[in-house]
Amino acid sequence: MTVSGPGGPAMPTGHDVPVPSGAPAQGHGAIGPQPAQPAPPAPGAGVPGPPPGPGATPPFAAPPTEGRSVRVWLGLGVGALAALVCCGGGGAALVGLVVSGTQALNEQARVVVNDYLQAVRDKEFDKAYGLLCDADQRRETPEEFSARLATEPDITTYHVGNATSPPDVTVPVTVTYATGDQRSEQVELAQDSSTGRFEVCGIA
Template sequence: MSTPGGYPDEPFAAAPPPGPGVTPPFTAPPVDRNRGGLWIGLGVGALVLVLCCVGGLAGFGLLTVGGIRQLETQATEEVSGYLDALEAGDYDAAYSHLCSDLKRNLTSTEFAARQRDEPQIMSYRIQQPQVGNTVIVPAEVRYEDGTSALRRYEVRQEPGGQELRVCGNI
C-alpha cells in the first residue's frame, strides 16, 4: 500500500550518491608492505631498555660504593674523636664516644680510672678502615713511655640511631 503521494508506507535507506568525498562506512586500514620500520622501532626500544638496565646497575653500584665510603669516613671520625679525647686527658669526652654496651658495664668514673692507669697517648695515625660484618678502624698509637701499638677499634651503629660508637679495642 502506498501513501497519497505514491510513497511506500515504510521508509527505506537510500544508497549514498556516487562521487568525490563519499566513502564506504568501514575502510580497510592501509597495509605497510615494508616491515623495516617495525624492526627499527623494536631495535631502538631494545637499546633503550638495555641502556636503562645498565644505568640502573651503575647507579646502584655508585650508591653502594658511596655508602661504604661514607661509613668509613664516619667510623674514622668517631675513632679520631675518641683518641683525641684520650690524648687530651678528657676522659668524659672519650667516654661519650663509647657504645651503650660498654657503658652498661663501665661507669665514666671507672673508665677514667682505667685510662689514668694506662700510658698517656702522645700521637696516633689512623689506617684504612675495614668494612665487613663489623667496621674495624686500625690505628697506630704512640704512648708517652716511647712504646707504640697497633690498636683495632670496633665501631658499631647504636640501636635505634644513626650514630657510630666505639665498642671495643680488639
C-alpha cells in the same frame, strides 16, 4: 515618408532611413542579439547531502603500506637498544650505590675513632666516655673510666686506618705514647640501635 524640396528630389525623413544589414537598429527599443543564458542547475545539484548516520564509516583513503615494515623493525631496534642501555645503566648505578655506601661507612667509622682518640689524648675523658657503646658504659662508670685512663701513658700521635666491612666493623689504629712506645690496635665498633651511629665498643 518623403519630403519634396524645391527644385530637387524628395529627401527621405529619419523614419524612412534604411538600416544596413547587420548594424544595430537606431531608435528606442532597438536591441542587438543577446548572449545565451546558462541553464538553471538541476534540482539538488551542488547541495551537500545529509550527514551519514551513526556507525557510518567515512570513505578515507587507505594509508600507504610502503615503508611500514621498515619503520616497525626500526622501532623494535630502538626499543631493544634503549632496554639494553637502561639495564647497563641500572647495573652501573647499583655498583655506584654499593661503593658510595662502603665509603660512607668507612668515613663514619674513622671519624668516631678519631674523635675518641683525640678526646683521650686531650684528657677530655667525659667526651671519650660518651663515645662508648652501651655495653662498655654498663661495665664501667664515668668515674672508673676516667681513673683508669689517667694511669695510662699519654698519647702523643695516632694514625687511623680504614674500617672493615660489616657486620664486625673494626678500625686499625697505630698509637704512639709519650714513653716512645708504639702500639697497633684494633678499635671495635658497634652501631647504636636508636641513632645508627657507630660507637667504640672495645680496643684489642
